Amino acid sequence: xxxxxxxxxxxxxxxxxxxxIISEVFESNGYSVEIKKIGDDxxxxxxxxxxxxxxxxxxxxxxxxxxxxxxxKQILKExxxxxxxxxxxxxxxxxxxxxxxQTSLNKVKNIxxxxxIGMFNGSVGSDFPAVARWxxxxxxxxxxxxxxDSEVEAWAKDxxxxxxxx
Ligand SMILES: Cc1cc2nc3c(=O)[nH]c(=O)nc-3n(C[C@H](O)[C@H](O)[C@H](O)COP(=O)(O)O)c2cc1C
Numbered sequence: 476x477x478x479x480x481x482x483x484x485x486x487x488x489x490x491x492x493x494x495x496i497i498s499e500v501f502e503s504n505g506y507s508v509e510i511k512k513i514g515d516d517x518x519x520x521x522x523x524x525x526x527x528x529x530x531x532x533x534x535x536x537x538x539x540x541x542x543x544x545x546x547x548k549q550i551l552k553e554x555x556x557x558x559x560x561x562x563x564x565x566x567x568x569x570x571x572x573x574x575x576x577q578t579s580l581n582k583v584k585n586i587x588x589x590x591x592i593g594m595f596n597g598s599v600g601s602d603f604p605a606v607a608r609w610x611x612x613x614x615x616x617x618x619x620x621x622x623x624d625s626e627v628e629a630w631a632k633d634x635x636x637x638x639x640x641x
Contacts, residue, residue, distance in 0.1 A: 524555035559593030569612030
């Protein structure tokens with residue numbers, strides 16, 4: 476049985492929620508899965524594949540995820556690797572910001588090239604200021620929670636197909 480580690484960092488829980496959905500999809504396709512937080516005791520060599528999930532903060536993929544990949548790049552290059560991220564602004568903000576997010580991801584892709592990347596809609600709290608909506612070009616009335624379990628599930632199924640071929 477192929478084993479997968481999903482390693483994540485989260486501030487408000489949506490990345491962990493996505494990890495659980497991805498885990499269920501992999502398990503229902505015959506993989507064994509463990510979910511661990513960046514900072515836990517992790518032995519990458521124990522797994523066939525590693526999926527790394529983190530939110531976008533300040534238009535950058537969370538720095539703890541980037542550090543994890545940088546620190547483990549040699550061993551990750553020998554594994555099946557996928558990344559996913561949660562972003563509130565990705566699909567509802569001004570395209571200028573999307574380019575900033577893509578630039579941050581391109582830097583990570585150059586450290587260790589993943590087999591697949593999931594880009595998921597995130598959520599913000601009710602304290603999200605109106606001025607931030609204006610800066611990011613988010614239309615009034617856009618829901619605070621844009622997460623969609625079905626988009627995570629669809630990506631995970633695609634990821635299983637990719638990992639099956641390795
Ligand atoms: C401090 C902070 C900064 C954020 N910065 C961004 C950002 O620059 N771009 C973006 O698309 N979303 C941003 N978000 C939204 C979150 O990345 C996103 O909605 C995600 O669901 C949060 O993931 P988490 O629940 O795993 O922490 C930010 C959220 C917080 C709390």
